[in-house]
Amino acid sequence: MVDIDADVVKFCKENLPENAEAFADPRLELVIDDAKAVLEQSATGFDVIIMDLDDPLEDGPCYQLYTEEFYTMCKRKLNPGGVFVTQSGQAGVKRHHLVWSPVNSTLRQVFPAVRAYNQAVYSFMDEWGWNMAFVDGDMGTLLEPDQVDDRIARRIKGELRFLDGESYKGLFCLSKAHRKTLAEEKRVLSREKGTFSFMHSQGLCIAGAKS
Incomplete structure (x- = not known):
């Protein structure tokens, strides 16, 4: 960590x-x-990289970690079969286009398989989104609920309060509006060509996209 x-x-x-x-x-x-510097300097490959970052605020420290350039570097640091996961901002029906969908589109420029998912986070007063990307395209296929339950039983001591096979399946059951946005999203977040759109009411900002 x-x-x-x-x-x-x-x-x-x-x-x-x-x-x-x-x-x-x-x-x-x-x-x-600095996680970015640690990754850049590491000579060791990783099986999984999980990014739990601040949102890409214009004046914040993290917006460069939501770009095609950064994701490309992360892919190079992953071992064969590696998985990359990043939090991707609000994912409710009204705001999922701000960060969640362009992050998904950007990751699809870098990785052969990407899965978007969301879950209600009540302390944030909205659904929240994540994106999971795979070095190997075949790994993007979702597991069946019984496969998830079996892996949890073999690998985790004790009982989980949230995750099991059925809840795992539910994370990826996206609404019609979410699926439509992901299918139509073309923005690719870039360090060099980034612009910013600030949401005053939510304090959110997204790096703009290059065509």
Whole structure:
């Protein structure tokens, strides 16, 4: 795990008991640094890269991590069969076009298979979106619910409160509006040709697209 802000990590350890035990797991290596720099400098390949970032605000530190250039670098760092996942902003019916769908379109320029999914996050007062991309196109095929249940039983100790085979399947059952937007989305987010559109009411900003 790489995080740029040691104070935030310390706060989470002390105030989020649901996740605090993870920091004591001997399998975890915590690095306080710039994740982009760590990836660029790493000579080690990764099986999975999970990006849980701030939204791409114009004045924020993360907008360059939502671009075709960055995703291309991440793909190079993945091992064969590797998977890349990124949070992708609001994904409700009214706002899923702001970040979620152009991130999906951008990833499709880089990876052979990409899956978008969403889930209600009530503390954010909206559905939230993620995109999952695969180095190998064949891996983009969804598992059956019983396959997910079997893998959870074999790999995870204890009982999960949210994820099982049926809820996994539900994450990828997108509304008609979502599917239409993803099918028609052509924007590709770029570092060099990025522009910004600011949503004052939501505090959201998206790197503009190149044609």
